[in-house]
Amino acid sequence: MVLNAIWAAFILVGFVVALIKxxxxxxxxxxxxxxxxFDTAKTGFDISLxxxxxxxxxxxxxxIGERAxxxxxxARALDPLFRRIFPDIxxxxxxxxxxxxxxxxxxLGLDNAATPLGLKAMRELQEINPDKEVASNPMIMFLVLNTAGVTLIPTSVIAIRQSMAASQGLTNFNAADIFLPTLIATFVSFCAALIVVARLQRIPLLNAPMAAFFLGFGGLMAGLYAWLAGLPAAEVARTIGLIGSLVIVGVIxxxxxVGVxxxxxxxxxFVDGAKDGFQVAVTIIPYLIAILVAISVFRxxxxxxxxxxxxxxxxGALGFNTDWVAALPVGLMRPLSGSGARGLMVDVMTTYGVNSFQGTLACIIQGSTETTFYVLAVxxxxxxxxxxxxxxxxxxxxDFVALVAAIAVAYAFFH
Incomplete structure (x- = not known):
């Protein structure tokens, strides 16, 4: 099992490095x-709680939505697309x-809302899983697409950039200028993930529903960019925040x-559904703590x-530009720990400046990659x-494709 090998490697390599030090x-x-x-174990428990x-x-x-x-x-509305991507459901x-x-x-960048919905989807996928201890094809496709999920707006990253720009005395700074590069990088990652998993699962992707999805999403990206491109950074953050909140409250x-x-x-x-919340949260505690403590030792x-x-x-020895290397820790940490990568992103912006190439690249990486180990473990x-x-x-x-794409678009837009 790959996760077992990596988990052991984090701890053992970390121990060897500690002996050398x-x-x-x-x-x-x-x-x-x-x-x-100890701190990480407590953090894992606190997150679960x-x-x-x-x-x-x-x-x-x-x-409520299920009974209504x-x-x-x-599910029926997206059935033509989902039947191609998830033929076993x-x-x-x-x-x-x-x-x-x-x-x-x-x-929409609503992580707090996405996680419970994803956990519910996993429980429902487990119901139709023939082997309860082995990941099914739909589970793998769902989680890989989740780790490579398209983020329309990296709202939290934009907010951090704006705050740090103010603290560094920058005026007229457009913290939202990473919007399009981040969107491009994460979309490339999503497409790569879809293609590689589909190939492993022998799922054909050349069909009308898939073409409609990619054309539709491309049009959405273009329209969203045209709408937000001329707005100040603060207005972009407020607008996206309003959209996200309106969508979530509107769904509720x-x-x-409709239930009424x-x-x-x-x-x-609601009460019947909420009763399961505690049980699900408790179930993930050992898995979450296991992956976090291994990351802690390595870090x-x-x-x-x-x-x-x-x-x-x-x-450097190969003669290539090394400007992007300063932001690499964010890319390496992001699959392991979202908060750790966020701290490294802030460190890069503090060291090199919010409006530097290194600081901008760190933000694009943070917005276009996902905490793969956390997602899979939980x-x-x-x-x-x-x-x-x-x-x-x-x-x-x-994650690797997203990292390469982030570096490429950062050079194209900002270098």
Whole structure:
């Protein structure tokens, strides 16, 4: 199992690096590792515990939508497309509706809403999984596309850039100028993930629904860019924030309204769905803590720093431009830890400046890649899947494509 090998490698490589540092005179290294382990374990528990409320909310809302028939309606609307991508899912199955809602939330950058919806989709996919301990083809496709999911607007990254620009005394700074490059990078990653998984699962992609999807999404990108391109950064952030909030609250109101019209006891349905929130959150605790503590050891010992330094030396020796290497830690950390990558992004902008090439590239990388290890650990852990097959390899491939695409578009737009 790939995840098992990588998990062990993080800890063992980190231990070896720590021994080397100890012999070099760093007598505090193992204390730092131990502190990091305890802090990370607590963080993993806090994340899972904090997810209880959000999980209960969204599972309750989704139960209303399910009893009102709206989840089935969503699934039918996208049935022509989903039948091509997920041929093993029965037509009209509620998992299709949950996946649609999850993808929609991810596109709007609404992580808190996307996670509960994704966990619900995994539970529904597990119901039709013939081997309950082995990841099914639909699960792998869903999670790989999730890790490579298209983000229309990196709202949080734009907000951080705007705040840091103000603290650095920059005026008339357009923090939203990373919007189009980020969108291009994440869309390229999504297409690459779809193609590689479809090839492994022998799914043909040359058909009318797929063509309509790509043409439609391309038109949406062009229209959105034309609408927002002339707005100030602060206005862009406010507009996108309004759109995201309106969509989420609108979905809740729609589900409740249709439930009432169809004489569904919406309160009872919400409570029934919310009861599962605690159980799901508790289930993911050991999986989340397992992956976070391994990452902590590798990061605390400096293994990540050695890796970046080696890459920079090789790139420089080959005669290539090394300006992008300073932002590489963000790309390497992003699949491992979202908060860790965010901290590294801020560090790059602090060191080189918000409006520097390195700072801008770090933001594009942060907005166009996903926390692959976190997603796989939490989502598969929520349904007790132990054999993830090639999901991790494909997810990391999508991250690599996103990283390369981010570097390419950053050079095209800003270098």
């Amino acid at each position: 100890l012999f070099q005179g760093d007598v505090t290294i193992f204390t730092k590792i131990l502190t990091g382990l 904090g997810l209880v409320g959000v999980m209960s909310l969204w599972l309750g809302i989704m139960k 028939g709206l989840i089935t309606l969503f 029965p037509r009209g199955h509620p998992a299709s509706g949950s996946m649609v809602m999850n993808f929609s939330a991810n596109m 109101a729609l589900f409740v309204a 019209l169809r004489r569904v006891n919406v309160y009872e349905a 605390t010992t400096g293994g990540m720093d050695y890796l970046v330094g080696a890459v920079g030396s090789v790139v 989502y598969f852990g929520s349904v007790n899947i132990r054999n993830t097959r090639y999901a991790l390899a494909c997810g990391l491939f999508a």
